[in-house]
Amino acid sequence: MQNIIENALDNSFSYLEYRQLVSKLISEGKSTGHNQTEALLQYSELNETRMNRLEKTLKVPQELTEKLNNLTKDYIWLTISEGWCGDAAQIIPILHKLEEVSNKVELKLVLRDDNDELMQLYLTNGSKSIPKVIILEKETKEVITSWGPRPEPARKLIADYKAQHGVVDEPVKIELQKWYLHDKGLTTMKELVELL
Template sequence: MKDIIKESLSKSLTYLEYRKVVSELLLEGKSTGDVQSEELLHYSNLNETRMNRLEKTIAITPENVERLKLLKKKYLWIFISEGWCGDAAQLLPIMHKMEVLSDNIDFKIVLRDDNEDLMNEFLTNGGKSIPKLLILDSETLEVLGDWGPRPQEAFDLVKNYKEKHGVIDETIKTDLQMWYLHDKGLSTQKELLEMMRLIEIQE
């Protein structure tokens, strides 16, 4: 596993590098990933606009700022993503702001299709669902926990819709984006910091 992680880290991007890669590909009419299509390009363009907005509007609550500052050890967060992924676009600005506020979080992004071996270690119900956040000990590269592909309430929203209608269509995609809009990143902050609290208790 550590060899897989080291290989992925050699191809990893900072948040700003990731934004640049996605933006430059869009200028060429491309999305990240092995598959290119008009649909994925459309979603990538939507996500670019969405992330630009979220960078300005998403805020980490004062309580969560304090919790971030209380982290005792140094952690590496590895986020598996692609530019066309709507959930990733909603979550990345939050995690980036959390990283900026903490001296103990090093945040790296890897592209799913460029890191198949890593992705295969963290499947969701047998599928390569993204995004996925891996939390590692910075020194040992031991994986201490993983999270994703979305906050629990949003995960349940999609799961229940699929069980009822048998598909993931534009209706649920719109409903999911509305959920994120109203949630304002609070569920993500809460779940990640609770996960960090439990990791620190166990160590």
């Protein structure tokens, strides 16, 4: 497992590098990932707009900034993502904002399809659900815990809908995006900071 983590870190992107890669691919009519479809490209374009908005509007509460800055150890948030993923578009800017307000957290991003061995270690109910945040102690690279693919209330929203309707379709995806919009990243921030 340690080799898989080290390989992923070697192949990782900073937030800025990740954003530049996704933008470059969109300009070429592509999405990240091994599968290329018109739908994935459209999701990538929509997600880029979402991420741009979140970068401008997200605010980290002072209490969470203080908690992060009072940590006694440094951490790496090794995060599995893809540019077409709607949850990732909502979560990755939050991780970036937390990284910006603290020198105790470093965000490293890897693409799911290019890091299958890592993804296989962090499946959610047998599926390759992303984003997945793997929290490492920076000095030792020891895995502390993992989080994802979405905060608990959002997970429950999807699980309840799937239990009732048998599928995750467009109506619940719209409800999920509304939930993210109203939450303003606060639940995700709190859940992640509590893990440290």
